[in-house]
Amino acid sequence: MRTVFTIIFLLAFIPSASHGHAWLKLKIATAEYAPYTSTDMQHGGYINHIITDALLETGVQVEYVSMPWEEALEATLAGEYDALSYGNFVRSRESEFFHSKPISAESLVFYVNSEKEIRTWSKLSDIADLKMGITEGYLYNDEIAAFIEGNENVVRRGSDRENFEALINGDIDIFPIDELTGWYLLEREFTDAERDNVALISPFISTVTTHLLVPKGKQNSQLVLSLFNKGIDELTLEGKLTRFKHLLKEGYYQHPQKKVHYDRR
Template sequence: MRLLFIATLILALIPMQSFAHAWMKLRIATSEYAPYTSTDMQQDGYINHIIADAFLETGVEVEFVSLPWEEALEATLRGEYDALSYGNFVRSREREFYHSNPISAESLVFYVNAEKGPKTWSELEELKDLKMGMTQGYLYNDELAAFIKDNENVIQRANDKENFQALIDGEIDIFPIDELTGWYLLQREFSRGERRDVMTIKPFVSTITTHLLVPKGTADSQLVLSLFNKGLEELTLEGKLTRFKRLLKEGYYQHPQKKVNYDRR
């Protein structure tokens, strides 16, 4: 509490741009989830660029450590890392993590097998007899988390690419993923013919907000959360979040040897 008080006092008295050197260093667990987080991308990906710059606004330096998602989640809960980048807002996660203020808002959509899948939907109950692919360890939103829990037709795979392959091969009928990640992955990893075998359906599932996840119960958790939220506020006021979003749409955050033409979406 004393450290939090001192940090709050510093932030209140010193303009953000006056921090010439880091007074605090954090280690943040992350995962490979292009184009939002990836060690192969500029600035470690779009979300990590925002996180690093938000902390820098408050004089905090960040080191990202890339791990498989479930390992990153468990290691952060054990206190090995100060925070986790990143997670969608899911209420059940609030028992163990603080959600930062929203970093971005994205559209969660359903991809379906173009031949076997439905052309539209209105309620999750309509989809209960379909084979739905899910990525292990992911909580998409509260409604889907509840749907997954009690549905025997949900098939979990290790990653999004495997789910798309299963969708193309007709092993599953439907797969939820955020729209940009799905489009990006299909462009990078699959042929034009394979991409014709899948499509999105309307309406989109929901708008999901992304957050830095800070583990509860550690000595500095409230401090880390406060520093990040303060820095994120500064980025918003300075117009940098708008700039970073533009860079995302222009294709700045991508693998240098596997570039994707975002204008062809």
């Protein structure tokens, strides 16, 4: 109770970003997962832009350190970083991490090799005979996690791009990925002829929410979580989360020489 009271007391007197210098600096681990997080993108990517601005709302500055996802996960758990950007909500992670309030919500979808006749599904047993590619170290959602456990038809690869290459070549039959990342990779990294070899099937698997992951083992974890959640609330009230999503779809965060526009209206 004393910890909770202290956090509430501190939040009441936290200066906003407009009141001088930051009173706290956090070090956050991040990974290369364009267009959401990347050192090659404006503001470190869409998600990191939101995280930076949310914490600035409470007078907190952020330093990002980029590294491979599994390394970032382990280092954050070991207490080397104050938080990890970012992760989908997965129940199995709750024993080690606090999930912040949602940063964004995305559709998790299946892509299939175009030569496969399947264009729709209703339950995972409908695709049980298909060879599924998944990305090493990535947790999709609780349903997919349960489906792939011990499944001999599941093949792990090191990146989403490798899985798309395998899908295009027919080495795998189906691949789950969030729709925006799938669109980004296919448009940016593959030719029209290669894209013709994959198809998006319906319905989408689920809506996944993205979160700042705060390790439970650090002394300041509750404070970091509370500060970020307060900042996200402020951004929501100001309409900035909607604005950032529009910027993402318009290609703002990407390298100007090879920009992908998501807004297909």
